[in-house]
Amino acid sequence: MARIPAAERRTELVAAAVRMIAAHGVDGATTRRIAQEANAPLATLHYCFATKETLFAAVYEYVAGQYREVLLRNDVHGDVATTARALLRGVMEWYLANPDFGAAIIELISWAQRQEGKQAEMVYSEAFGTTRPILEAAATAAGQTIDSNTIDALTYIVSALSDGFALNWLVFTDRGAARTQVELTLGVLDAWMAANLGDASVPVAEAAKVPKASKASPEETMRSLVSWVGAS
Known part of the structure; x- marks a missing residue:
């Protein structure tokens, strides 16, 4: 049998640990099970x-x-609204395709908080440190002026919405419902951007086609979303 390089073996063991943590929790992911x-x-x-x-x-x-790789793969190099939607959709699709990762992340964060360690912050810091520069670069490339606090808030919103979706998916595991919820979650992001980004909430290509007077106000956009949710 060919000898497996140590680096490859380490990667295999870490991936196995993720699966065992997802299946049995941190305490149940014994070294024997992982091996x-x-x-x-x-x-x-x-x-x-x-x-x-x-x-x-x-x-x-x-x-x-x-998580960082997922975000980078879904950087469409568009304007802020288009990019934020692509990042959120990409993360939600990743959770759908990789339920072990979602379960493991939740287990690891809960466990780390009980240990009073800093590991739980790593995943969020990594996500924030990747998402924010992507959104900032999108604004710059599209010639959109968005203040730093709003970029921070949008980064948080993308993270919070993806977390909520992931938890719901892991609890109910209803793929059909989850597909509908992907679009609903994106609608919530759209409503927030309409209320907080002004013209930057409309893709640049679309904004050039739409007369100023015909654009929906943030209040109209939010009412439309709430009405759709109520009807569903």
């Missing part, structure tokens, strides 16, 4: 990671890195 899931001897796990804490630190880094 078995990775089809590796327990001794190999202890060789790659001296302690369980070291393994879990690598898991946090891995999850944060995966």
Whole structure:
């Protein structure tokens, strides 16, 4: 049997740890279970990671890195509204396709908060540190002037909406309903952007086509969304 390089083995063990954390929780993700899931001897796990804490630190880094890659893949290099929608949709689609990651993230954050450690902040810091520059660059490229506080708020909104969607999906696991909820969640983002971004809430290409007088006000946009939710 060919010898697996240590770096590749570490990656396999971390990925196996994510699956075990999703299935059994942090406390139930024993080193033995993780090694078995990775089809590796327990001794190999202890060789790659001296302690369980070291393994879990690598898991946090891995999850944060995966989240960053999802955001970068969904950077459409458009204006602010188009880019924010693409980022939110991309993360929600990722949760749909990778329920293990969503479950593991929630487990890890809850566990880290009980430990009073800083690992839980890593995933959010990584997401904020990736999302904000993407939105800022989109505004600059599109010639849109949006103040720093509003960019911060939009970054938070994208994160909060994706978190809420992920939790609901993990609880109910109804893929048909989740598909509808993807669009509903994007509608909430649209309503927030209409209320807070002004003209920047309309894609630049569309804004050039729409006369100023015909654009819906933030209040009209919010009423329209609420009416649609009530009718559904």
